[in-house]
Amino acid sequence: MAAVNPAIHDTHHDGHAGHDDKPHGFLHRWLFTTNHKDIGTLYLVFSLTMFFIGGSFAMLIRAELFQPGLQLLQPETFNELTTMHALIMIFGAIMPAFVGLGNWMIPMQIGAPDMALPRMNNWSFWILPFAFLLLIGEIFMPGGGPQGGWTMYPPLSLEGGFNVAFMIFAIHLMGISSIMGAINIIATILNMRAPGMDLLKMPVFVWSWLITAFLLIAVMPVLAGAVTMLLTDKYFGTSFFHAAGGGDPVMYQHIFWFFGHPEVYIMILPAFGIISEIIPTFSRKPIFGYQAMVYAIASIAFLSFIVWAHHMFTVGMPLGGELFFMYATMLIAIPTGVKVFNWLSTMWQGSLTFETPMLFAIAFVILFTIGGFSGVMCAIVPADYQYQDTYFVVAHFHYVLVTGAAFAIMAAAYYWLPKWSGNMYSEKWGKIHFWSSTISVNVLFFPQHFVGLAGMPRRIPDYNVAFADFNMISSIGGFWFGASQLIFVGVIIHCVYFSRQRATAQVWEGAHGLEWTVPSPAPFHTFSTPPVITNDMLAHGDVSH
């Protein structure tokens, strides 16, 4: 194992030299890796794989909903698909993608040689394939996979067979992986910054991950507790949530959403960080209100702990509770608004170019804001008595998670791919991917606002003919969006293996930050000796604001 110890290697290598000493052999390189870049790559490849598995479930869902009547699926299979789609996309695609980006970029952005805890980093990743093998494997077990929705509300979720235990075990593993990843990120950021990289000079992406990591540590154990109580209710005769035994099904929802709402921000705060890197680069202008951006992320993180019950406005809470959660939820609009206004001001009087990362970042700001608007509407309790559990909510959270989180991940992939691979991706095909995705995702999700308002509940496999037209449009958008993602894979494969256009160290004209001071592709070991940092190397070197 000493052979792959980066600490030993670093003493022999100049990280900037470019001739890498990667371990030989597939297992040594990838299974035993402790290198933050390789682990970052593993996370990203894993997440892309899960994105396609979860996406193929979405395709089946949209195929069944293409027209009224049940043509393809049994209702229980439909419920299985919606449940698995959500679990895979949230825990398999979005979260690991951000962890992968964090692994790759955080050490390079703060001038650290690697993550603080490289072996734990390896373990954090390698738990995940097994967790998802357990989760997805349930589909092939007698009785099939879980059908009670990703929220796993009892008593319904306890009606499942074997799958309950497997799902809970899989979630425990994902939770362990996330908690270890979060500890690693906090330890890295707080201990391993190069001299001169003060906290308030760090890139916003690093800040967003630092705050996200605290959220993860705070709430993943809560999820673990909630699902463990489900487990004991199912197999060990407890009655935490059994009304017949004196338990309370609503208590589960409170515990779940105490995890679940911060979880929503775990999936969006790193996206805010990414967008805050990309917009200044392609505006050739420093980010507007750096400190306000950091404080806005911190306030959103704080508020995420006191708004959970807005997912439960129709469970029959007391009036005072509903009012409190309505007001607290509406408050989130303020720091979120600050972020949107600051991104806009960053572009204002800049010198804009529109490479693919910038296009995705701008689409993020516009479309995430649509999800923000519908979020404010959902906060208004009386109106939510209508919206709750309809396609309006489905449209809302897909605008936030697909055109929000997933678009930010794609923007980041295009932005940093030249740094990772040393090659430029095809700008033409990147733009085709962008326009195809952006148009189709709106064809997919915008009509869902209409059917939701008109009265279509979510999680139903079949519907009245009044909802048929918009559902067909939505399905066409869905197939189109799904197919568009094949272009994404094509662009990545072409860039990594076939592109002849070499990337410079700087890559983007307007880019600032330590990751752009190392060659492209980034050498296997970077910053083995801490860099000497001058303020003009940094995007936020000027701390006066």
Next chain:
Amino acid sequence: MISFGMGGARRAVAVVAVFALLASGAAMAGAQPWQLNMPPGVTSISQRIHGVHMLALWICVFIGVIVYGAMIYAMFKFRKSRGAVAAKWSHNTMLEAIWTTIPILILIAMAWPATKLLIDMANVENSEMTIKVTGYQWKWRYEYVDYFGKATPVNFISTLDEQSNRVRQTGSGLDPHSVKEGNENVYLLNVDKPLVLPVGVKVRFVITADDVIHSWWVPELGWKQDAIPGIINDNWTRIDTAGTYRGQCAELCGRDHGFMPIVVKAIPKAEFEQWLATQQAASSASKTAQAAPAAALPATQG
């Protein structure tokens, strides 16, 4: 500050109500093809809910026009290809203070009418009749607990109508468009026995479930309320217009979650009282009829 918010809200609600009347025409029974918006509904509460919804929607549209307009302007005006040179500024305390404060005022303008409405929705006092709704996988039981203070024995199960049920089977090959009642397509939105309610009477609902969580929702009444085992929730309605109003279970409750519709048939009070009397007579008749086999049961088992 607050009075400004209220006035603005009232005006907006009034404007919206006019639009809604123009758009909807006669009271609609269920969703229409290409329907874009929430129905204003048939109770004062549902219309006020529609009002706060439209207020929030127009505020979002207004902010959206400003933000997106500025963004599109920036994208055209500050292009490098048009020779734009990047400025150096990166903060402006006054601007930041303004765009933190104005949203607070806008939020208060939205929260104020919503709070008043919520307080009214929570007030189930002075109700004139009580309906107990119990959710089961996958049907609803309605019990007419009392009517103007008098207890009634009327109660029945309401399930998906047979025609919808035949058509909805996977691979049935039957056309959902053929499931009609009059001119209206009622596929998956029709039941064997609707919940019959009187017009103009304040009805208190007590809602619970027997197995898993369900949610009782009729969009035209303006709200949904979760039906939870072990818990009794309440809510109320007073329907202004006679008609048939359709809804569905809104909380995932297992395999046939999509197939447990709700139909409320609102009829004039006098007609309702007649209906209730008939039901009461029928229910006492069926009780005496049931008594004999029930008594015989232990014997056959023994």
